[in-house]
Amino acid sequence: xxxxxxxMGGGLSGLTCxxxxxxxxxxxxxxxxxxxxxxxxxxxxxxxxxxxxxxxxAPLEAIAALPQDHPYSKIGADRIAxxxxxxxxxxxxxxxxxxxxxxxxxxxxxxxxxAKPAWLTLSDHLRLDDLNxxxxxxxxxxxxxxxxxxxxxxxxxxxxxxxxxxxxxxFTTDDITALRRSPSEMRASSLAKHLTSNNALxxxxxxxxxxAGDADMVLLPSVLGQNDDSDVQMLQGxxxxxxxxxxxxxxxxxxxxxxxxxxxxxRMLGGNYLMGDTAVSGAFDSDRLASVTTAKLGxxxxxxxxxxxxxxxxxxxxxxxxxxxxxxxxxxLDVDADSDREQWTRFxxxxxxxxxxxxxxxxxxxxxxxxxxxxxxxxxxxSVLSGHDAxxxxxxxxxxxxxxxxxxxxxxx
Amino acid sequence: MAESMQxxxxxxxxxxxxxxxxxxxxxxxxAAVTTDYPGPKQAGPDGExxxxxxxxxxxxxxxxxxxxxxxxxACPSGVHIADIIQQARMTAGQGKRASLxxxxxxxxxxxxxxxxxxxxIANAALGLKPTKLVMDSMMAIDKHRTFPAYSxxxxxxxYKRHAASGQEAMPHHVSYFHGCxxxxxxxxxxxxxxxxxxxxxxGVHLLDKEQCCGVALIANGLYKQAKRQGxxxxxxxxxxxxxxxRTVLTTSSSCTFxxxxxxxxxxxxxxxxxxxxxxxxxxxxxxLVDEEEIKLIFKQDYKRRIxxxxxxxxxxxxxxxxxxxxxxxxxxxxLVELEQECCGISGTYGFKKENYERSQAIGSxxxxxxxxxxxxxxxxxxxxxxxxIEMSTGLPVENPISILADALDVEATRRANGLK
Numbered sequence: 001x002x003x004x005x006x007x008m009g010g011g012l013s014g015l016t017c018x019x020x021x022x023x024x025x026x027x028x029x030x031x032x033x034x035x036x037x038x039x040x041x042x043x044x045x046x047x048x049x050x051x052x053x054x055x056x057x058a059p060l061e062a063i064a065a066l067p068q069d070h071p072y073s074k075i076g077a078d079r080i081a082x083x084x085x086x087x088x089x090x091x092x093x094x095x096x097x098x099x100x101x102x103x104x105x106x107x108x109x110x111x112x113x114x115a116k117p118a119w120l121t122l123s124d125h126l127r128l129d130d131l132n133x134x135x136x137x138x139x140x141x142x143x144x145x146x147x148x149x150x151x152x153x154x155x156x157x158x159x160x161x162x163x164x165x166x167x168x169x170x171f172t173t174d175d176i177t178a179l180r181r182s183p184s185e186m187r188a189s190s191l192a193k194h195l196t197s198n199n200a201l202x203x204x205x206x207x208x209x210x211x212a213g214d215a216d217m218v219l220l221p222s223v224l225g226q227n228d229d230s231d232v233q234m235l236q237g238x239x240x241x242x243x244x245x246x247x248x249x250x251x252x253x254x255x256x257x258x259x260x261x262x263x264x265x266x267r268m269l270g271g272n273y274l275m276g277d278t279a280v281s282g283a284f285d286s287d288r289l290a291s292v293t294t295a296k297l298g299x300x301x302x303x304x305x306x307x308x309x310x311x312x313x314x315x316x317x318x319x320x321x322x323x324x325x326x327x328x329x330x331x332x333l334d335v336d337a338d339s340d341r342e343q344w345t346r347f348x349x350x351x352x353x354x355x356x357x358x359x360x361x362x363x364x365x366x367x368x369x370x371x372x373x374x375x376x377x378x379x380x381x382x383s384v385l386s387g388h389d390a391x392x393x394x395x396x397x398x399x400x401x402x403x404x405x406x407x408x409x410x411x412x413x
Numbered sequence: 414m415a416e417s418m419q420x421x422x423x424x425x426x427x428x429x430x431x432x433x434x435x436x437x438x439x440x441x442x443x444a445a446v447t448t449d450y451p452g453p454k455q456a457g458p459d460g461e462x463x464x465x466x467x468x469x470x471x472x473x474x475x476x477x478x479x480x481x482x483x484x485x486x487a488c489p490s491g492v493h494i495a496d497i498i499q500q501a502r503m504t505a506g507q508g509k510r511a512s513l514x515x516x517x518x519x520x521x522x523x524x525x526x527x528x529x530x531x532x533x534i535a536n537a538a539l540g541l542k543p544t545k546l547v548m549d550s551m552m553a554i555d556k557h558r559t560f561p562a563y564s565x566x567x568x569x570x571x572y573k574r575h576a577a578s579g580q581e582a583m584p585h586h587v588s589y590f591h592g593c594x595x596x597x598x599x600x601x602x603x604x605x606x607x608x609x610x611x612x613x614x615x616g617v618h619l620l621d622k623e624q625c626c627g628v629a630l631i632a633n634g635l636y637k638q639a640k641r642q643g644x645x646x647x648x649x650x651x652x653x654x655x656x657x658x659r660t661v662l663t664t665s666s667s668c669t670f671x672x673x674x675x676x677x678x679x680x681x682x683x684x685x686x687x688x689x690x691x692x693x694x695x696x697x698x699x700x701l702v703d704e705e706e707i708k709l710i711f712k713q714d715y716k717r718r719i720x721x722x723x724x725x726x727x728x729x730x731x732x733x734x735x736x737x738x739x740x741x742x743x744x745x746x747x748l749v750e751l752e753q754e755c756c757g758i759s760g761t762y763g764f765k766k767e768n769y770e771r772s773q774a775i776g777s778x779x780x781x782x783x784x785x786x787x788x789x790x791x792x793x794x795x796x797x798x799x800x801x802i803e804m805s806t807g808l809p810v811e812n813p814i815s816i817l818a819d820a821l822d823v824e825a826t827r828r829a830n831g832l833k
Contacts, residue, residue, distance in 0.1 A: 001703055001734070029734065034489035035436045182448040189439040190452075251439050260752075267750050272738070275753065276486030277731040296731030299689055300700055316489060 003029045003272075005411060006292055006302045008279040008330060009310030009318065011036030013382025013400035015262040017308055019090060020408035022269035029302055030271065031294050033278035036259065037316055037383070042247025043125040043222065043254030044108040045091075045098065045401065047084065048072075049117040049394020056117055056394075060102055069336075069387040071399045074364055075406040087401040088120060094265035095228055096258055097123040107131060111150060111247050113158015117394060122254055124232045126219060126244040131162060136217035136242070138165040142208060143221075145172040146180045149188045149248040150221045159219075169211045175200045188248040189256060191223035196231055205238035218243045222253050227260050279311070282331045284370075289331070289378045306411045309333070309360060309368060309380040310404070318384040319358060326358050328384070334361040334369040336386035352392045359386030366407055379407040426497045430490045431458035437484035437494055442755040443477050446774040450477040453484035456501075457494035464501060471505045477771075478502070479759035480632060481725035496678050499631075503679070506634045514553055518761040519633035521593040522625035536562045555769035561598045561800055568600035572619060576607050583616030587697070588653040588661045590646070592668040593625050594796040602664055605818035606694055610662075612826045613698075613707040618659060620649040628671040629761050631679055643682045646672065654690040661687075662694040664814050666794040667760065669693050670726040693794060695813050696735040702742065709817075710825035715745035719816065720788040722779065722802065723753045724795030736794055736813040743820045749786045754779040758801035773805065780805050792816055 005021050007014045010032020018028045047059040048066075056062045064077040072080060084102045091098055098120035100106055105117035107128040121127040128134060139159065143152045156166045179185045179194055195204060201224075212218050222245040225232040236243050247254065263273055277296040282289050291301035311318030311330065320329045326337035326344070337358040338344060344355045360368055360380045367374040382400040383390065390396025423429055431454070438444055438452035450456070456475050463470035475498055484494040568591050580586070587610065595603040607617045624646055627639035650672070653659045663669045672691050676682040684691070701707040721740065723733040733753075740748050757776030762768050783791060783806050791802055791810045799810040827833075 001699070001738070034491070035440070035487045036489070039434075039436055039439070179448055182451060185444070185448050185452070187435065187438070189435070190444065193445040251435050256439060264752060267752075272734050274731055274734060275728060278491075294731070297734075300696070 001029075001297070001300055001302055003027045003302060003304040005029075005306040005308060006031065006304040007308040007310055008292065009036075009308075009312055009316070009382070009384070010263070010273060010275070011310065011312055011316065011382065011400070012038050012041075012258075012262075012397060013404040014308070014310035015259075015266055016087065016090060016401050016404035017310065017381055017408050018266050018271050018273075019094070019262065019269060020405055021411060022266060022271040024412055026412075028266075028271045029274060029304075030266070031274045031277050031279050031292070031302070033317070034276060037312060038259045039255040040250040040252060041255035041258065041397070042108070042111065042250075042252045043122040043245070043258075044118040044247075045087075045100075045120040045397040046117065046394045047080070047102060047105075047119040047398040049105065050392060053392075056105060058103060059105055059119060067387075071366070071385045071388055071403050072395070074362065074366055075402060079406065080402065083402045083405045084119070084398075086405055090405075091120075091258075095261045097229065099123050099127060109155075109158065109246055111155065111249050113155040113161070115158070115162060119398060122229075122245075122257075124225070124229055124236070124245055125222065125254060126246050128162070134162070134164060136164065136215075138167060138215045139217045139219050140167045140169050140208075140212040140215035140241075141219050141246075142211075143168055143170045144176060144186075144191070144223070145170055146176075146186045147191070147221065147223075148186045150246075151249075155246065167213060167215055169213075171207050171211055173200070173203045173207055175203060187251075188221065188223045188253050189226065189251050192226040192253045192256075195224060198234070201231060201235050202238060205235055208239050208243070212239075212241055215241065217241060219246050220244075221246055221248050223248065224253065226253050226256050228257065279330045282307075284375070287373060287376055289375055292330075305377060307378045308407060308411075309378065309384055310382045311384050313359065313383040313390075314355070316383070319360075321355075326355070328360050331368070331370065331378075333375075333380075334372065335359065336361045352389070356389045356391055357387060359388075360384050361386060365410060366403060379410065381407050426461070426493050426500065428458040428461045428492060428497055431492050431494075432490055433459075434489065436487050436489060440483045440487040442481060442483065442757065442775040443479055443771070446771055447477065449474055453478075453494045453498065457484070457497040458492060460501065461497050468504065471501060473505075475502055475505075479725070479755065479762055479775075481755050481759055482729035483725060483755065486728055493678070499679055502634070503636055514765070515633040515761075516635065518554070518764055519629040519635050520625070521629050522597070553766040554764055555766045557769060557804075558764050559800075559804060561594070561796070563597055564600050566600065568596045568603040569619065571600050571604065572607070576604075576617070579611070580616035580618055583611065584614045586616045586618060586657070586659050588618050588620050588650075588657070588659045590620060590623060590626070590650070590661050590663045590668060590672065590691070592663065592665045592796075594665060599796070602812050602815055605812075605815045606662070606664055608823065609698070609814065609818045609821065610694075612821060612823045612832075613701070613709070613830050614832055617662075618653075618657075620646075620661070621652055622646075622649045626668040626671045627680070628667050628675070631671070631675060632760050632762065636680065640680045640682065643676050643680050647676065647682050647684055647687075650684070650687050650691060654687045660697060661691045662697055663691065664694055664794070664812055665796055666693065666724045666727040666730065666732070667797070670730050673730070693732055693735065695739045695794070696732055698817070699735045699739045702739075708826065708829040709742065710822045710829050711743055711745070711820050712822045715743065715820045717745065717790065718747040718749070718788045719811075720749040720751050720783055720786045720791050721813075722751050722756065722783070722791055722793040722798060722810075724793055724798045725755050725759070727794050728753055733794075736792070740792060740813055740816060743817065746816070746820065748792075749788060751779065751782050751786065754782070756798045756801045756805075758797045760797050763797075763801060772801075776801060776805055783808065
């Protein structure tokens with residue numbers, strides 16, 4: 001089967017790159033082995049959140065000072081602002097409405113109640129632009145009875161630490177109580193599926209309006225809007241005070257919404273999304289990749305002019321490790337990783353971990369390297385790239401979006 | 414040493430590789446509409462740990478699983494979640510007899526053979542309100558359902574009378590596993606395939622012996638009978654592939670998935686040596702065009718807007734790309750790819766009275782998106798999705814092979830492929 005471009009990996013970077021190419025009329029296939037880590041995303045994108053443990057205020061300036069091996073440096077620090085605007089537009093075109101600025105980070109609130117720097121946050125989720133000028137004085141934190149995915153006490157404590165007066169309100173509705181019959185159903189994604197009818201949303205709004213008291217903002221766990229933001233907008237219309245969603249533990253409804261909308265947009269543009277398939281090997285023709293074989297398409301490999309590796313990091317199996325080495329499992333590409341296993345990890349789970357920076361080795365144009373030589377029609381994008389650290393630097397989603405767009409431009413040039 | 418120890422520690426159904434991320438539960442169509450079903454993570458890998466300790470931990474609510482396999486498709490860790498659930502059901506069901514209703518629904522070929530003999534009477538009777546009410550109350554087959562009409566002439570009979578003699582003269586050859594639906598209910602699909610393949614120089618042959626693939630038998634717990642029939646099919650397929658050098662084509666995604674993947678996974682019938690030679694006709698045809706081995710010429714005046722629905726087992730096989738790209742080759746066809754949602758019928762599941770409401774609730778998202786697509790017909794590779802979508806939306810549903818055959822300029826195609 002012949003395509004213009006074949007993308008291995010169907011998460012944030014793969015879909016972004018696929019959309020950018022399909023929009024320009026290219027025939028694109030995305031091979032997506034299962035759902036992606038986007039489902040762990042609580043509704044925010046970040047460009048650069050931290051340097052050496054300190055929060056970054058102005059990400060563009062900080063990016064200019066990053067080392068040469070960081071993916072942003074390879075794209076070119078001067079292009080970041082333009083690509084970031086383009087990414088935001090692409091998300092908006094897909095129906096994902098987000099707010100924020102590249103000039104100055106805002107704060108997102110994690111389910112544990114910790115404020116972390118972010119670039120974009122979903123318009124219906126809690127966002128703090130300035131910790132010295134909070135959007136509310138008193139907030140009502142609506143806690144769903146029996147709900148698994150929100151550690152309410154920690155969230156309350158965290159919000160109080162930021163200077164908010166928090167009124168914790170436990171509540172339920174008939175629709176929610178019905179779900180408690182099955183203990184495994186009290187998860188964010190299950191609630192989002194069951195709280196979709198107009199009547200269920202009206203009952204939810206009634207409870208909130210009755211119990212929110214004198215708060216000037218209502219916070220509700222992110223349990224609405226799995227496919228788009230229409231349910232949230234309806235609830236916001238029914239609640240008398242400003243209402244914002246707060247991130248829950250994963251799988252996150254916000255991430256599911258973003259994944260669904262991006263995939264839908266890609267399909268609308270004529271893209272082929274091969275859900276549940278996995279690239280298993282490739283055939284090389286001197287310095288080019290000629291075709292990729294997948295588990296499901298079997299003896300009919302995918303041929304293309306260009307290939308993109310967007311298979312993610314260890315958690316998505318884009319990188320693997322055994323007792324001897326770290327490796328890239330599909331094409332056995334060169335990886336940047338310590339050969340000494342002792343160096344991979346450090347004691348203390350919250351300490352910076354070297355393996356988080358491991359990834360596929362690339363040249364200055366993000367072409368993958370195999371035995372030291374660049375493969376001229378194979379780029380790597382997103383979390384599979386080396387030289388960045390999504391956890392400690394807060395640059396994961398930004399690297400995914402921006403490397404995807406930079407590579408799409410390179411392919412289209 | 415260390416590496417082999419790691420490999421030894423993984424079961425056949427790899428339930429140890431579950432990272433408890435819960436993504437499977439977010440895509441489960443059953444958990445989305447009922448709290449009675451614990452969801453695939455709980456029913457599959459989590460429950461398996463308990464069941465290994467003591468089989469008494471088996472939860473009878475596992476019967477609500479549709480076996481749609483969407484959990485497996487979504488799993489980022491490649492765990493065979495639905496297989497774990499199927500195997501648990503199989504173990505728990507050992508020694509129990511299936512009900513008359515389940516046996517009847519499962520034996521699609523037996524039912525078909527009887528109905529074909531009296532097709533006009535059977536169709537009329539099955540469509541009558543009193544019959545439906547009797548079936549509803551006595552057999553728990555939901556009264557809202559309409560049984561697919563039975564054809565008067567079986568596909569095999571038509572083939573022997575009208576098509577068989579012309580096949581040997583063709584330059585290339587394939588076999589056709591037609592399945593019960595084509596044989597008893599809708600021979601036209603088989604006729605369309607013969608027309609299409611003959612137009613590009615391929616003779617179509619029946620297998621030595623074809624029996625029902627057994628997908629409905631497995632779903633209804635009749636494993637022994639499924640294995641018996643599966644063994645007969647595997648022998649016929651092996652002869653076609655190994656001795657006659659003929660690829661075995663199919664036109665039903667569920668039969669195909671069953672022959673290729675459920676035979677070894679559920680029935681322990683090894684088909685690995687011929688698996689690559691069993692495929693949907695859309696995949697075979699797309700590849701021939703892609704490799705420029707054949708040419709298809711389409712009618713000039715063909716113009717339709719059609720939505721494509723990816724059946725669950727089609728998604729599990731990952732082959733929708735062939736049907737979609739094949740349909741996109743038709744110049745006058747405006748194709749809308751629908752979001753991949755379960756239609757809720759899942760073979761015989763939706764026919765059962767106790768499942769009817771759940772079945773319709775599961776399909777409601779899909780029906781809405783079909784309505785919004787403003788199309789004149791829906792294309793899908795699965796016959797039971799066809800019944801469900803036709804009943805629930807009122808739109809005609811066609812197999813991609815029939816659409817292709819309909820759009821094809823047969824004479825021009827024959828000439829373009831060097832046939833007289």
